Amino acid sequence: MTGSRRDRRRRNLQNARLARTNWLYRPEDVVELYGICRNTLTNWVKTGLVRLEHEGRHLFRGDDLNAFHRQRREDAKRPCEFYEVHCFACKCKHSLLQVNFETQLTRFGDVRLAIECPDRGKPTAKRVTREQLERIVAMRESSPKTKTPD
Secondary structure (H helix, E strand, O other): OOOOHHHHOOOOOOOOOOOOOOOEEOHHHHHHHHOOOHHHHHHHHHOOOOOEEEOOEEEEEHHHHHHHHHHHHHHHHOOOOOOEEEEOOOOEEEEOOOOOOEEEEOOOOOEEEEEEOOOOOOEEEEEEOHHHHHHHHHHHHHOOOOOOOO
């Protein structure tokens, strides 16, 4: 028999209080504590998990692990705004105000916005109404970050 039902469940969001607050964890300990692979831990570090260095070794504070997972849970609860698209490759929200997108009119009268994930290079898309597209374009034009300095 393979693992229990709990083991087969998908582990997208971890418990926000699994790590002990005042403990230091080695990468091997974090992998075992959360039941993840080493690549997942590397991805967590890239997305904001704080790691410490001590005598050439990487360590993680329990408080930082709990704060990281608490923040991930809060981000997952917040739905995308009309100007954001959820990327399934990196599991993050990307702003349509900062990335280039292609438009395609659908047969239902709305617009399909396609982008390439800036982190992973994978395609993702979102459907918006024409009014929302006009608002996105207006926001891009008024935003100083999207303009190039001349």
